């Protein structure tokens with residue numbers, strides 16, 4: 001059932017079956033001239049059915065909405081073309097538009113990502129299977145979809161509301177939040193979540209992603225947000241949550257630095273194995289981690305190691321094509 005949050009603004013819960021995130025919050029603004037759907041769910045039957053049922057309860061069919069994506073991840077963009085149909089426009093940050101890249105460009109990008117993971121010590125034989133179970137590929141929108149790009153500061157209007165686009169890089173290079181100043185309401189995407197810690201990984205096109213993320217956290221803290229609208233699960237107090245997330249990453253940085261000090265000269269893949277992870281699995285040892293979890297863990301470890309380099313406490317040395325980390 002759509003949950004009416006403000007007049008003409010609804011939250012549509014979209015189940016993410018089998019995914020630890022559990023549910024995506026899509027939001028829909030109903031207007032006279034246009035309807036705006038913010039985020040969509042995976043391109044997968046259960047999400048599609050849920051989204052279209054929720055929309056139908058508001059009297060809307062596929063093609064009756066424009067789609068506004070908070071960021072490129074496929075749980076937020078997967079159904080954008082289905083929902084927008086032929087008439088609707090899909091909006092996304094220019095820095096995240098690559099999710100709609102044509103095939104060749106997308107293949108080139110992903111082989112670059114795999115190469116980076118190899119340099120960080122991720123075993124070749126595991127990389128060969130990484131896309132078997134990773135939702136990034138299989139549930140993403142089809143490639144080469146037409147869309148419109150957003151820049152920091154752009155304003156969209158729908159249902160009598162004004163949404164200002166705020167670029168908040170970190171979770172993805174082009175993560176955007178949408179600010180409705182008059183109402184004190186902020187669409188957060190995955191920049192700040194209340195029940196989950198947003199994943200911060202390494203990006204080939206966003207050096208020191210964690211540094212960028214921490215800056216974005218401090219920036220969003222300056223807004224007088226009275227209604228937080230996160231991309232997943234429950235709402236909460238934004239400033240208090242930002243403070244928790246800042247502290248969380250400080251502690252994670254300390255943990256990563258301790259791992260480097262105890263195991264100098266090892267790769268990010270090995271160092272990730274010395275850090276603590278909350279995962280939904282019976283496996284206890286790093287070697288037994290499910291492959292997708294390993295991928296996320298190594299990405300997160302690299303983003304913390306990049307930050308430690310920027311802070312001057314760690315140095316990275318290429319040894320036979322693999323990056324080794326040492327205390328600086």
Ligand SMILES: [Zn+2]
Nearest residue numbers: 071073171190
């Ligand atoms: Zn995300």
